[in-house]
Amino acid sequence: MKLPSAFNPDELAMFVIQARLALLDNESGNVEDDEPFFVADLGQVYQQHQRWTRNLPAVQPFYAVKCNPDPTLLRFLAELGTGFDCASIDELKRVRNLGVDPSRIVFANPCKAASALCTARDMGVTKTTFDNLDELDSIKQFMPNAQLFLRIYASDDDALIQFGDKFGASPEATTVLLERAWDLGLEIVGVSFHVGTGATNHQSFVDAMERAETVFNQATRIGHHLQYLDIGGGFQDAGFERMASGIKEAVKLYMPPEVRIIAEPGRFYTRNAYTLVCKVISRRCQIGNDKSNPDMLYQNDGVYGNFMNVLVEKEIMRPSLVTPALSLTDSRAESSRVDGEHWYSIWGPTCDSVDCVTRKMRMDLEVKVGDWLMYKNMGAYTMATSTRFNGFEAQHPVIYINRMYVMNSIDKVRGG
Ligand SMILES: Cc1ncc(COP(=O)(O)O)c(C=O)c1O
Missing domain, CATH: 2.40.37.10 (Lyase, Ornithine Decarboxylase; Chain A, domain 1)
Structure with a gap:
C-alpha cells in the first residue's frame, strides 16, 4: 500500500x-x-484541548465522561490534566481507577441515589450538584461533607438538546434552597448551570451568568462563601472561538475576580476525533x-x-x-x-x-x-x-x- x-x-x-x-x-x-x-x-483530542486552553485559559475543563467513556480517551485526558464530570457510580469508578485525584472530579448529576452518594463519599469525591430540597436531605444523610454546587436553570433554545425541562432551580427557588442548605449545615461552594448540549448561542451563557450573579449575592447574604462557577457543557467545535470570547466578557461582567471558573465540556473534546x-x-x-x-x-x-x-x-x-x-x-x-x-x-x-x-x-x-x-x-x-x-x-x-x-x-x- x-x-x-x-x-x-x-x-x-x-x-x-x-x-x-x-x-x-x-x-x-x-x-x-x-x-x-x-x-x-487522540492528536485531534489534544488539539481541541490546546484550543480550549488558548481561548478559555481561566476556565478549568472537567471532561463530561457521559459523552464518550472510552477508557483510552479517559486515560489520555487524565494525562493532559483535565478534571472529570461524572454522572454515575460507573463513571466515578472509571475515573478513580485511572488514579485521578477525587479533587479533579465533579459529580455533576443533580439527582442521585443514596448508593451513588455513598460511593462518591467513600471515594473522597466532594464536589456535587443539586437543584431541589429533597436532594439536600439525601446529601445531608449520605454525603454530609459535600461541597455543593447549586444548579440553576439555563437554556439555549437553539441547542441540539435543551436541558431546562429536566434540571435547574428556578429563580424563585434559589433563596429557599440556599437557606435550607444553611440550616442543614451543608457547604455550598458554587453555582452551576448547563445551557444544553450542542449550544449555538453565547447569549445563553451570558444570561445564565447574570442569574448566577444574583445567586452569588443571595448566598453571601445568607452566610455562604461561594468560590466556584461551573458553566457546564454545550460547547461545539464550530464557532467555539466566538462563544469563548462572549463567555470571557460575561465572566468579567458578572463574577468577582477571585471566583474559580470550571466547565464540563464533552462533545467539544471528542466529536471530531x-x-x-x-x-x-x-x-x-x-x-x-x-x-x-x-x-x-x-x-x-x-x-x-x-x-x-x-x-x-x-x-x-x-x-x-x-x-x-x-x-x-x-x-x-x-x-x-x-x-x-x-x-x-x-x-x-x-x-x-x-x-x-x-x-x-x-x-x-x-x-x-x-x-x-x-x-x-x-x-x-x-x-x-x-x-x-x-x-x-x-x-x-x-x-x-x-x-x-x-x-x-x-x-x-x-x-x-
Ligand atoms: C451535567 C452535564 N454536563 C456536561 C455535559 C456535556 O455536554 P456537552 O457534551 O454538550 O459539552 C452534559 C451532557 O449531557 C451534562 O448533562
Whole structure:
C-alpha cells in the first residue's frame, strides 16, 4: 500500500482504515470481518484541548465522561490534566481507577441515589450538584461533607438538546434552597448551570451568568462563601472561538475576580476525533413501481447502536465510500461497479423500521454489498449511548492514532 507522500494529518485516519480493510476478508464469514470499527485520533483530542486552553485559559475543563467513556480517551485526558464530570457510580469508578485525584472530579448529576452518594463519599469525591430540597436531605444523610454546587436553570433554545425541562432551580427557588442548605449545615461552594448540549448561542451563557450573579449575592447574604462557577457543557467545535470570547466578557461582567471558573465540556473534546467505519451487509435495489424510491443499503450499525443521534439530535449523516481501489479486495464487486450518481437510503441491522440512518443520499458511485462506509465526527454520544437491541454488539473495536505524534516524527525525520 502507498504511504501518503505529502503528509496531511486529515489523511491519516483514511490511511489506517484502508490498512485495516486490506487485512479483512469479505468472504471468510467470520464475525471480525463483519464488525464496524472506530478510528480515534487522540492528536485531534489534544488539539481541541490546546484550543480550549488558548481561548478559555481561566476556565478549568472537567471532561463530561457521559459523552464518550472510552477508557483510552479517559486515560489520555487524565494525562493532559483535565478534571472529570461524572454522572454515575460507573463513571466515578472509571475515573478513580485511572488514579485521578477525587479533587479533579465533579459529580455533576443533580439527582442521585443514596448508593451513588455513598460511593462518591467513600471515594473522597466532594464536589456535587443539586437543584431541589429533597436532594439536600439525601446529601445531608449520605454525603454530609459535600461541597455543593447549586444548579440553576439555563437554556439555549437553539441547542441540539435543551436541558431546562429536566434540571435547574428556578429563580424563585434559589433563596429557599440556599437557606435550607444553611440550616442543614451543608457547604455550598458554587453555582452551576448547563445551557444544553450542542449550544449555538453565547447569549445563553451570558444570561445564565447574570442569574448566577444574583445567586452569588443571595448566598453571601445568607452566610455562604461561594468560590466556584461551573458553566457546564454545550460547547461545539464550530464557532467555539466566538462563544469563548462572549463567555470571557460575561465572566468579567458578572463574577468577582477571585471566583474559580470550571466547565464540563464533552462533545467539544471528542466529536471530531472519532471516525466510524461500517460495512454494507445487504442491499435492496428497487424493482418495478418502487423504482422512484432510492435503493436501500443495510449496514452493520444503526440508530440503536452508534447512530442514536439521528433520532435524538436529528443529525444528518453523510458517509463516504472508502476509496474503492484500496478497500475492495473483492474483485467480483469491482469489475461490475457502475459509475455516476446513485441515490440510497441507509438502514441499520435491526429488524425495526425506525432503524434508518439516512432517508436519501447521493453517492457518486454504485455501492455494493461488502463495501465500507466511513462516517466522520462520531466521537460524541455514539458508543456512549449504543444498545444491544436485537442482540447486536454495542461496543466495537477502536484503532487509536495520534496525528501530533506522526507530525512530530515526520518533522524529526525531515530535520535529520
Ligand atoms: C451535567 C452535564 N454536563 C456536561 C455535559 C456535556 O455536554 P456537552 O457534551 O454538550 O459539552 C452534559 C451532557 O449531557 C451534562 O448533562
